[in-house]
Amino acid sequence: MKQLTAGQGQFKKKGRAGEGQEGDEPQKYRLEEGDGTTHAQRIVRELYLRYEKQLQRWKDYRNLFVFLGFVALFLAVLYLQRSAHIAYKVHSTLESVVVPQDDTMQDTDAVYSWLNGLLTEVWKDPVCGDGLCEAPFEFASYSRFGCRADCGKLSEVQNLTTIQIDIYYDFSHPVGSIPASDLMQQSSWNLCPVSTAYSTGCYYDTDVTFDRLSGVQNYVIDDAPDGQWNLVVRRDIFNKVNGAVRDTTLVLASGYFYKIYIAAAAALAEQQFEIGLLQQAIAIANTDFWTYANTTIRAGYPNATEYNAAANWVRQSTCFCANIANDTVSTGTAFGSDAMLLFLNQSVSRTDPTQPFSLTYAQYQADPYYCPSAFAPVEWTPSTDASGNWTKVLTAVDQTNATALRDWCSGGLNVSLTWRNNMTNSVQRLMIDRRLGDQRTTGKIALRNTVNNNLRNYLIANGPELVAPIYTTPRGTVAQQDPVNARIDYLMPLYVDGVKYSQNPQRAALNMTRRIVYNSTVHLTQLAPRAAARIAEVQEQIADVRAIGLPPPVATYQNLTFPSTTVGALYDAFLGAGASTTSLPSPKNASLGAFAVSYNLVDWAGNTTAYMRCDLADRGPEYVGECVAMNNTCIATTNDTVPYNCTDLTNGGAVIPGSLANSSYRTTCETPCDRRFDCNTICDCFGTCKATEFCECDACVALNVNAAADNQFVDIRSSVQDQAAAAATIASIGLGGAVSHRRGRRRLQATNDEVIAQLNNVVTQVATISTTQTSISSQMSSLKAQVDTANALAVARANDKTLVDLITAGRADIAAGQAKVEAKLDEIIGKQNQALAAAEDAAKALSAIQGLAQRQVAAQKALETAVMNQLSAIKTATYQNIISLTQALALWKRARRDRALTLKAAKLANIPCTSDPVATNYFSLDNGNAIDTATSRERNVGLTNRVIAGLLLHQTRTNETLCPESKFDKIQKTCTGPQTISSYGVDPIFKRGTSLYNSDYDDVNGTKVLRFYNCSLLTGPTYNVQFLNQTVNPAPYCAELFNPQKLPYAFHFFPLADKGNGFPVWFDINLSQDGAKAWYTYLNEGLYLDQNTRTMTAELVTYNAPLRIFSYYYIKFFFSDGGSIQVTHRLNTVRVELYNSQEDDVRFGLEIVLTMWIFSLLLYNLWEIGYTQKTRGNFLKYFLSGWHWVEFASNGLLTACIIIWWVFKNTYAKKFDIAIRYNVYQDLAPDANFLALQDNGAHLTSANEAFSSLKELVDMLNWYFALNGINILLLIARVLKLMDFQPRLGVVTRSLWLAGPDLIHFAIVAGMVFIGYAMMAHLIFGNAIAKFSTFGDSINTCFEILLGNIDVNNDLRALGGLQSVAGALFFWSYELLVFMVLLNFLLAIIVDAFSEVKEKTHETVGIHTELFTLLRDKWRSLLGRCSPNYISDAKLGDLLRQWAGEDDDNKDSDEAAADKRKLLTILNEDMDEDTLREVFKECLRDAPAATEKGKAAASNLLARLFRRGGGPGSEANEQEVMLAAHYIVERFGAVPRDDDDLLDEGMGPEPAQLPPAAGALAAGVAPVGGREAVLEKERDQLAQALERLAEVQRELAEGQRNLMNGQKQLAEQQSKLVQLMNEQPPAGN
DSSP states (O other), X not given: OHHHHHXXXXXXXXXXXXXXXXXXXXXXXXXOTTOSSOHHHHHHHHHHHHHHHHHHHHHHHHXXXXXXXXXXXXXXXXXXXXXXXXXXXXXXXXXXXXXXXXXXXXXXXHHHHHHXXXXXXXXXXXXXXXXXXXXXXXXXXXXXXXXXXXXXXXXXXXXXXXXXXXEEEEOOOOTTSXXXXXXXXXXXXXXXXXXXXXXXXXXXXXXXXXXXXEEEEEEEESOOOSEEEEEEEXXXXXXXXXXXXXXXXXXXXXXXXXXXXXXXXXXXXXXHHHHHHHHHHHHHHTSOHHHHIIIIIGGGSSSHHXXXXXXXXXXXXXXXXXXXXXTTSSSOOXXXXXXXXXXXXXXXXXXXXXXXXXXXXXXXXXXXXXXXXXXXXXXXXXXXXXXSOEEEEEEEOOXXXXXXXXXXXXXXXXXXXXXXXXXXXXXXXXIIIXXXXXXXXXXXXXXXXXXXXXXXXXXXXXXXXXXXXXXXXXXXXXXXXXXXTBOHHHHHHHHHHHHHHHHSOOHHHHTSOHHHHTOTTOOHHHHHHHHHHXXXXXXXXXXXXXXXXXXXXXXXXXXXXXXXXXXXXXXXXXXXXXXXXXXXXXXXXXXGGGGOOOOEEEEEOOOXXXXXXXXXXXXXXXXXXXXXXXXXXXXXXXXXXXXXXXEEGGGTTEEEOOOTTOXXXXXXXXXXXXXXXXXXXXXXXXXXXXXXXXXEOHHHHXXXXXXXXXXXXXXHHTTOSOHHHHHHHSOOOOOOSOOOOXXXXXXXXXXXXXXXXXXXXXXXXXXXXXXXXHHHHHHHHHHHHHHHHHHHHHHHHHHOOHHHHHHHHHHHTSOHHHHHHHHHHHHHHHHHHHHHHHHHHHHHHHHHHXXXXXXXXXXXXXXXXXXXXXXXXXXXXXXXXXXXXXXHHHHHHHHHHHHHHHXXXXXXXXXXXXXXXXXXXXXXXXXXXXXXXXXXXXXXXXXXXXXXXXXXXXXXXXXXXXXXXXTTXXXXXXXXXXXXXXXXXXOGGGSTTSTTOOGGGOOTTSOGGGGXXXXXXXXXXXXXXXETTEEEOOTTSOTTTBOTXXXXXXXXXXXOTTXXXXXXXXXXXXXXXXXXXXXXXXXXXXXXXXXXXXXXEEEEEEEETTTTEEEEEEEEEEEOTTSOEEEEEEEEEEOSOOSOSHHHHHHHHHHHHHHHHHHHHHHHHHXXXXXXXXXXXXXXXXXXXXXXXXXXXXXXXXXXXXXXXXXXXXXXXXXXXXXXOOOOBSOSSOSSOTTOBGGGGHHHHHXXXXXXXXXXXXXXXXXXXXXXXXXXXXXXXXXXXXXXXXXTTTHHHXXXXXXXXXXXXXXXXXXXXXXXXXXXXXXXXXXXXXXXXXXXXHHHHHHHHHTTOOTHHHHHHTOOTHHHHHHHHXXXXXXXXXXXXXHHHHHHHHHHHHHHHHHHOOOOOOHHHHHXXXXXXXXXXXHHTTSTTOOOHHHHHHHXXXXXTOHHHHHXXXXXXXXXXXXXXXXXXXXXXXXXXXXXXXXXXXXXXXXXXXXXXXXOHHHHHHOOSOOTTOOOOXXXXXXHHHHHHHHHOBXXXXXXXXXXXXXXXXXXXXXXXXXXXXXXSSOOTTOHHHHXXXXXXXXXXXXXXXXXXXXXXXXXXXXXXXXXXXXXXXXXXXXXXXXXXXXXX
């Protein structure tokens, strides 16, 4: 209301001010002549129109800013959804690593280089020394593996099993086969893991070799981790190496038990020996003289006659010589009774052994036990027998000869004293000398040492691993308290003395000293109690020792528990297991009970003669025997005529009589015994035969046991001069040759010609072979000594580090960069050398094995020569009677047996025990260490982008096919053919010359490869394929897995969804750094890429946890027929977890608001379409406006995008899941066949599906943002349309609209020129310049030139020949015509349109001023609500409309708007549809009538459809005239615009213009027959008139611009004049 009052005041003031001018016109606001409206109403109407304009302007601004708010919300949601600045951080990091530098590669090496670089950058092992132990992939150190700096030593952080590797070897081998030195040099061993949680490398960097022909190698390893291991023995083809891997702790435990037993057994042997001696001494001491003499002394005489003579001498002399004079003394007195009984002074009583001899001499003489009844002295005198040989006889002593009698008595008494001394000394020696000895090597201690040595020697021969734990390792000296660590030489004295007597004196032993025993006054009866006391004392010691407690070697170990025990219990257990003083039971003998220890983790047999028994069933089946029952017993004799003493077991053990002269003896005794000894010599039943059986085999059956039927022995017998005697000496028997007791087995008959020929050619010459073997043995000993000397010298030289130190010091001065390069080169060269050396070694070994057959033939020939010489020697000796025929038979038998044995050795020594180059010995270590083997390795691109699962490679391949027929077929006939899925490549493990080649699997028979490639697992494998006129792939080498050369294919087809039929390869993230290199090498050396490769793709997925962003990288290498490799790639990022933070929750809220807003916009559009249908009768009229199309398309696309987002969120992102790792392959560190799939490829399929799911996610998100990009363009157009209401904001849209037709025409011309240049560049330069190689690239390059990028000019200038001239012409003409001319034309068109629109824009109020005014008025209106005189805007608008007389008009406004019709302006006259129809009717009256031909043509449908124009004689009816008028008005007419509308747009009224074409068409729409020329002329005149009118309008516009410029200059001059007038004059003027 205030606004209205102010306005009225201003109006009145203005009226008063004008009273001086219009005071004479009082009727100013009254009705004028011819005017139905007062001037006041016109003023009010003007106010109403301005009010409506302001209100409309406010609505336009409101709509604009509301839509801008929608656009801002839309862009904000997209910004938050995309988070491009965050995603780019991931994108840029990945791009720098995974994207190749070039888009075109020239060969497969570039592809391999890219792959190697990617693997090197991503597949990195943790850095050792950073202070962080990244378990389990960075682990505690053992051997040469692990990181001690970060994780420590494995033996310190885990409970590990200490193992010892004991290797025993003897490479001695028969002459004629492979030399022992070669066998030694090619053999080696190593400890390699089969499956452990750590490294897959062998424990030792290089295989352990042998430096001597025979010896022992012992290694103790205390840091081997848990897992399955394999002690690999390489190239030991004759099983010369044997040994075991043992648990050292259990070895020590078992050694402890054996040590106790040996100590106890030695001590007990000493104690029992002492007891035995003392018991013997007691027995002698308790025996009377003659009992001792008849037993002990009698044993010293050669026969009973001599002893009886000596005993009689003693009896006669002691009983009857007492009174005989002893002339040897001066007095000549008799011997006397005391001298007679002196020999009995140490004897016990005959009747009471506990009492000494106490008879008087008279009692002695009267006792017939001592004295004979008559004195009859006799003596030995010399004599001769009937043959004249010397002998002696007993003759009576001449009792009359006193001297002779005295001598005889003296001699008898001396013999008695000698026998007494023998008895006394025997007791003394037993108690002192033999019992005690020298306390070191003799006496009872010798028994202890003997037992100890015997058992030690037994262990050295049968259990050498226990020698050290028993005799070397223990260092303790406290036997009782610490028997576990006590030395055995401290244990044995303890177990001899016992605990009690090792601390207290042994009184009984002290009572048997030498001084006491050898005292002349001591009687034997006094020594016996002392000996008995000592026996009791020793037995007490034995009991004491048995009760000594023994602690367990270890309390518990793994799942074993060792109990505490006693010496007696342990000793009894060993005895129960078969232990003795010379042998020991096996440590794992179950009879040992708690003391049985199985400490061998794995063991294998072998020795220098193992070749005689190993794999005998395949190498020498004729030597594999069968146990056969014996019908007789055989005992060999030294009698040539009776070589065996036999008993018949079938006849109750009856003795078989006879000799070689008897046929029955030979049949039942000699030949069966010969067969038995022959078979037991050369046959092998592997210890399965019983005592009543012998081992029989085909080889021994083939031997001819019948000498009489053997040609060789017949030849020897023929040399005997007396053939009759020879025939009688060796009887004939009816044997055909071979005698076999086996049932159901093949027999080799002696009558067989082939067998006879073989036996005749192979006979052993015993003497020659023995001599040769002795010579060879001495040579081998000499060779061993030389080798030992050379080894010692080599060790001495190796210890000289002078040269090595100099080299090391020199290398230390080399620059770091050069050192790295050299190290890398050394590594490469080293690997190549290792592979080459391995191949050479394998080749040598194979060559040696293949040469064994030749060696065997040579050995057999040498053997034949030696045999013939031996037979000749036997024949000569028989002929010369040096040996008898029976001796010749014995020699022939021996030669035959030795010949067969030597032949066996010669054959088996040249046939390897195994063709496998590697002998495996698996064992497990398990200490219960918890190791997480399921953890996935962390592989990162950059620092935080973790690789998920791995890298997936996929290749498609093509076959070669014949090229189309050409005259150049001779150059090359094959071209790229159809796609193929056939296996290809070669597993490099089996391909010589590669770094991965493993000679361990290159066996002679080619069977090792079948362990990795087993055709029997396939369904219907293909064998015996025809290839190049040959049959290849015999069983078991099927065509699916092996190539025609029997080498396995490396790569096989496996189908994957969403990928073509191809060959996938998976790089697992759990591959170590070296493992990834090995797999890369497998692809490279296995020829994964070759000339038949068509495409190779690689896919990689990463996840950035801090940013929660997945990335998907896809690269494709296309192998084109042109020879290059085209590289395309894509790298996308996506967030799958969309709502996990507060920011995401805010975005979720905005997304809901945006969704509702978008659906509201679409619903409003649909409502408008429905309203159009309702008001105008056809909803399609809504789409007559192009802006309606834009709005509807925008809203529809917005709706589609928001639906895509919610589908992406709920269907794809929410359900997406991917595992951190997939167990695709069976083993990540396989020995061969790297690509063997786990579970038939199920995990690979899962990994591919996960990758495909992420790809679908990325594709959907890309579509979402791509469509939203279109949305943004449409929204920009809608914003520009909404800005069109404001004159200054709408300048751009109106300029483009005004310039639109010119731009279209310009685009047609410029487009043709541009496309022409692009095509020209492609055709001329596309073969030489990459930027023009395709038409699309050519278009892009031409557009870049327009933007100022002229780098391609360098390529054009570099061309040669005519192309360089064409290049210059192309470039400069393009620059001049397109860049300088056409581009400036484009700018001129746009600038001209802009200038014209700018000139027509009268309103110069800026948006900021207008918005300020509108907002100020709205604010005042809001403040006016508080005034009592307030009038609302709506009320004011109603009043103004009522005062202006608009009520009636508004009633019909809708109808008027609906009745607005299009008008067609022709010749400055507006015509509607009715007027134009009347014009056509008027013309129709003057037109000639239609001809019959024209009518017929008009009635013809085809004529109407394909008629190019109205032919002569056509006649239009009323309906056609009406349709023509309606079509022309609707097509070329326009709805007239009011001047108010033009003023609202800030533009003055402008005359309607009709395009020339439209005008011409409008002028000639009614064709009249025969008047085409006239109509054409009228059209031309109309066009010229319109052009003149347009020219006049342009001149008028130019005049208006000049007028405006003049007014502007006048205003500036007036402003200057006013400024001059207002200036103050200078002071003083």
